[in-house]
Amino acid sequence: DAGITQSPRYKITETGRQVTLMCHQTWSHSYMFWYRQDLGHGLRLIYYSAAADITDKGEVPDGYVVSRSKTENFPLTLESATRSQTSVYFCASRAEAQRNTIYFGEGSWLTVV
Protein backbone atom coordinates (compact mmCIF):
# COMPACT_ATOMS: atom_id res chain seq x y z
CA ASP A 1 0.00 0.00 0.00
CA ALA A 2 2.86 2.37 -0.83
CA GLY A 3 0.82 4.48 -3.25
CA ILE A 4 1.07 7.57 -1.09
CA THR A 5 4.31 8.39 0.65
CA GLN A 6 5.45 11.18 2.90
CA SER A 7 8.92 12.50 3.63
CA PRO A 8 10.57 13.07 5.92
CA ARG A 9 8.92 10.71 8.37
CA TYR A 10 10.59 12.37 11.32
CA LYS A 11 11.96 15.89 11.57
CA ILE A 12 13.23 18.13 14.34
CA THR A 13 13.65 21.79 13.51
CA GLU A 14 14.16 25.07 15.26
CA THR A 15 11.69 27.86 15.73
CA GLY A 16 11.74 30.25 12.80
CA ARG A 17 13.11 27.82 10.24
CA GLN A 18 11.35 26.89 7.06
CA VAL A 19 10.31 23.26 6.76
CA THR A 20 8.77 21.44 3.83
CA LEU A 21 6.94 18.16 4.16
CA MET A 22 6.62 16.22 0.94
CA CYS A 23 3.72 14.10 -0.19
CA HIS A 24 3.77 11.96 -3.29
CA GLN A 25 1.09 9.66 -4.67
CA THR A 26 1.35 7.28 -7.59
CA TRP A 27 -2.35 6.86 -8.35
CA SER A 28 -2.89 10.16 -10.20
CA HIS A 29 -5.61 11.00 -7.70
CA SER A 30 -7.17 14.38 -8.29
CA TYR A 31 -7.72 15.30 -4.68
CA MET A 32 -5.05 15.65 -2.05
CA PHE A 33 -5.25 16.79 1.55
CA TRP A 34 -3.03 17.74 4.45
CA TYR A 35 -4.16 17.09 8.00
CA ARG A 36 -2.47 17.61 11.33
CA GLN A 37 -3.11 15.30 14.22
CA ASP A 38 -3.02 16.61 17.77
CA LEU A 39 -4.19 14.98 20.96
CA GLY A 40 -7.45 16.54 22.00
CA HIS A 41 -8.09 18.01 18.58
CA GLY A 42 -8.09 14.92 16.46
CA LEU A 43 -7.36 15.45 12.80
CA ARG A 44 -7.77 18.92 11.38
CA LEU A 45 -7.61 19.85 7.74
CA ILE A 46 -4.88 22.33 6.85
CA TYR A 47 -5.17 22.59 3.06
CA TYR A 48 -6.60 20.59 0.24
CA SER A 49 -6.33 20.47 -3.51
CA ALA A 50 -8.85 19.40 -6.11
CA ALA A 51 -6.33 19.24 -8.97
CA ALA A 52 -2.98 20.57 -10.07
CA ASP A 53 -2.77 24.33 -9.50
CA ILE A 54 -6.00 24.32 -7.47
CA THR A 55 -5.64 24.60 -3.71
CA ASP A 56 -7.86 25.84 -0.92
CA LYS A 57 -7.69 26.45 2.80
CA GLY A 58 -8.96 24.00 5.31
CA GLU A 59 -9.72 24.49 8.98
CA VAL A 60 -6.25 25.54 10.22
CA PRO A 61 -4.24 27.03 7.33
CA ASP A 62 -2.38 29.81 9.17
CA GLY A 63 1.38 29.43 9.05
CA TYR A 64 1.29 26.95 6.19
CA VAL A 65 1.72 27.19 2.45
CA VAL A 66 1.01 24.55 -0.18
CA SER A 67 1.54 24.16 -3.88
CA ARG A 68 0.42 21.62 -6.46
CA SER A 69 2.40 22.11 -9.65
CA LYS A 70 2.13 18.39 -10.44
CA THR A 71 -0.79 16.09 -9.77
CA GLU A 72 1.32 13.59 -7.88
CA ASN A 73 2.97 15.99 -5.45
CA PHE A 74 1.49 18.17 -2.73
CA PRO A 75 4.20 19.70 -0.54
CA LEU A 76 3.35 21.48 2.68
CA THR A 77 5.65 24.29 3.81
CA LEU A 78 5.92 25.86 7.22
CA GLU A 79 7.41 29.21 6.34
CA SER A 80 8.59 30.05 9.86
CA ALA A 81 8.06 27.12 12.17
CA THR A 82 6.58 27.68 15.61
CA ARG A 83 6.33 25.33 18.56
CA SER A 84 2.58 25.15 18.14
CA GLN A 85 3.21 23.45 14.81
CA THR A 86 4.76 20.47 16.54
CA SER A 87 2.43 17.74 15.39
CA VAL A 88 1.97 14.68 13.24
CA TYR A 89 1.09 15.57 9.68
CA PHE A 90 -0.87 13.29 7.41
CA CYS A 91 -1.22 13.61 3.70
CA ALA A 92 -4.16 11.95 1.97
CA SER A 93 -5.52 11.53 -1.50
CA ARG A 94 -8.59 10.27 -3.29
CA ALA A 95 -9.73 9.72 -6.83
CA GLU A 96 -12.40 12.00 -8.23
CA ALA A 97 -14.80 9.12 -8.77
CA GLN A 98 -14.22 7.47 -5.38
CA ARG A 99 -15.83 9.97 -3.11
CA ASN A 100 -15.92 7.68 -0.12
CA THR A 101 -12.39 6.34 -0.13
CA ILE A 102 -9.51 8.48 1.05
CA TYR A 103 -6.03 7.02 1.39
CA PHE A 104 -3.65 8.31 4.00
CA GLY A 105 0.11 8.47 4.08
CA GLU A 106 2.06 7.13 7.04
CA GLY A 107 2.50 10.50 8.65
CA SER A 108 5.34 12.91 9.31
CA TRP A 109 6.33 13.56 12.90
CA LEU A 110 7.50 17.15 13.22
CA THR A 111 8.99 18.62 16.37
CA VAL A 112 9.74 22.34 16.57
CA VAL A 113 12.14 23.26 19.36
Place this chain on the structure above:
Amino acid sequence: AQRVTQPEKLLSVFKGAPVELKCNYSYSGSPELFWYVQYSRQRLQLLLRHISRESIKGFTADLNKGETSFHLKKPFAQEEDSAMYYCALRSTSYGKLTFGQGTILTVHP
Protein backbone atom coordinates in the same frame (compact mmCIF):
# COMPACT_ATOMS: atom_id res chain seq x y z
CA ALA B 1 -21.22 24.07 9.78
CA GLN B 2 -20.43 20.42 10.21
CA ARG B 3 -19.07 19.06 13.41
CA VAL B 4 -18.12 15.66 14.79
CA THR B 5 -17.85 15.01 18.50
CA GLN B 6 -16.31 12.01 20.20
CA PRO B 7 -16.89 12.60 23.90
CA GLU B 8 -14.42 10.01 25.17
CA LYS B 9 -10.71 10.61 24.67
CA LEU B 10 -9.79 7.36 26.38
CA LEU B 11 -11.71 4.14 26.71
CA SER B 12 -10.47 1.03 28.47
CA VAL B 13 -12.13 -2.37 28.48
CA PHE B 14 -11.10 -5.92 29.19
CA LYS B 15 -10.78 -8.55 26.52
CA GLY B 16 -14.12 -10.12 25.75
CA ALA B 17 -16.14 -7.19 27.05
CA PRO B 18 -18.47 -5.20 24.81
CA VAL B 19 -17.21 -1.86 23.61
CA GLU B 20 -18.99 1.21 22.28
CA LEU B 21 -17.21 4.26 20.95
CA LYS B 22 -19.51 7.23 20.78
CA CYS B 23 -19.79 9.66 17.93
CA ASN B 24 -22.24 12.51 17.51
CA TYR B 25 -22.44 14.86 14.59
CA SER B 26 -24.07 18.06 13.45
CA TYR B 27 -24.63 18.63 9.77
CA SER B 28 -27.29 20.46 7.85
CA GLY B 29 -27.49 18.03 4.95
CA SER B 30 -27.67 14.29 4.61
CA PRO B 31 -24.57 12.96 6.38
CA GLU B 32 -22.05 10.48 5.14
CA LEU B 33 -20.23 9.03 8.10
CA PHE B 34 -17.18 6.87 8.54
CA TRP B 35 -15.03 5.28 11.16
CA TYR B 36 -11.27 5.31 10.70
CA VAL B 37 -8.77 3.38 12.78
CA GLN B 38 -5.12 4.07 13.43
CA TYR B 39 -3.03 1.32 14.97
CA SER B 40 0.16 2.25 16.75
CA ARG B 41 2.45 4.25 14.43
CA GLN B 42 0.51 3.25 11.34
CA ARG B 43 -1.46 5.25 8.85
CA LEU B 44 -5.15 5.85 9.20
CA GLN B 45 -7.29 3.34 7.45
CA LEU B 46 -10.96 3.17 6.78
CA LEU B 47 -12.77 0.81 9.12
CA LEU B 48 -16.31 1.15 7.90
CA ARG B 49 -18.79 3.54 6.31
CA HIS B 50 -22.43 3.91 7.17
CA ILE B 51 -23.73 3.49 3.64
CA SER B 52 -22.26 0.01 3.40
CA ARG B 53 -23.93 -1.31 6.54
CA GLU B 54 -21.01 -3.66 6.87
CA SER B 55 -19.30 -5.38 9.76
CA ILE B 56 -15.54 -5.14 9.73
CA LYS B 57 -13.40 -6.98 12.28
CA GLY B 58 -16.58 -7.50 14.29
CA PHE B 59 -17.34 -3.78 14.47
CA THR B 60 -20.65 -2.31 13.42
CA ALA B 61 -22.02 1.21 13.43
CA ASP B 62 -25.57 2.36 12.88
CA LEU B 63 -26.49 5.82 11.79
CA ASN B 64 -29.21 7.24 14.03
CA LYS B 65 -30.45 10.42 12.42
CA GLY B 66 -32.83 11.17 15.27
CA GLU B 67 -30.03 11.21 17.79
CA THR B 68 -27.44 12.40 15.24
CA SER B 69 -25.16 9.59 16.31
CA PHE B 70 -22.96 7.00 14.66
CA HIS B 71 -21.63 4.92 17.53
CA LEU B 72 -19.15 2.13 16.87
CA LYS B 73 -19.82 -1.16 18.61
CA LYS B 74 -18.24 -4.53 19.07
CA PRO B 75 -19.74 -7.23 21.27
CA PHE B 76 -16.45 -8.85 22.31
CA ALA B 77 -13.35 -6.69 22.28
CA GLN B 78 -9.95 -8.17 21.42
CA GLU B 79 -6.50 -6.94 22.40
CA GLU B 80 -5.68 -6.23 18.76
CA ASP B 81 -8.53 -3.72 18.71
CA SER B 82 -6.42 -1.36 20.78
CA ALA B 83 -5.98 1.71 18.59
CA MET B 84 -7.08 5.26 17.98
CA TYR B 85 -10.52 5.51 16.43
CA TYR B 86 -11.80 8.49 14.54
CA CYS B 87 -15.33 9.22 13.52
CA ALA B 88 -15.55 11.33 10.39
CA LEU B 89 -18.19 13.13 8.38
CA ARG B 90 -17.79 13.77 4.69
CA SER B 91 -18.59 17.12 3.23
CA THR B 92 -20.51 17.22 -0.02
CA SER B 93 -17.81 19.41 -1.51
CA TYR B 94 -14.41 17.97 -2.44
CA GLY B 95 -14.96 14.89 -0.31
CA LYS B 96 -12.96 16.36 2.52
CA LEU B 97 -13.52 14.77 5.86
CA THR B 98 -14.22 16.43 9.17
CA PHE B 99 -12.87 14.30 11.99
CA GLY B 100 -13.79 14.00 15.60
CA GLN B 101 -11.20 14.34 18.31
CA GLY B 102 -10.52 10.63 18.36
CA THR B 103 -10.89 7.97 21.03
CA ILE B 104 -7.98 5.85 22.20
CA LEU B 105 -9.27 2.37 22.88
CA THR B 106 -7.22 0.10 25.09
CA VAL B 107 -8.23 -3.51 25.46
CA HIS B 108 -6.63 -5.17 28.46
CA PRO B 109 -5.89 -8.91 28.57
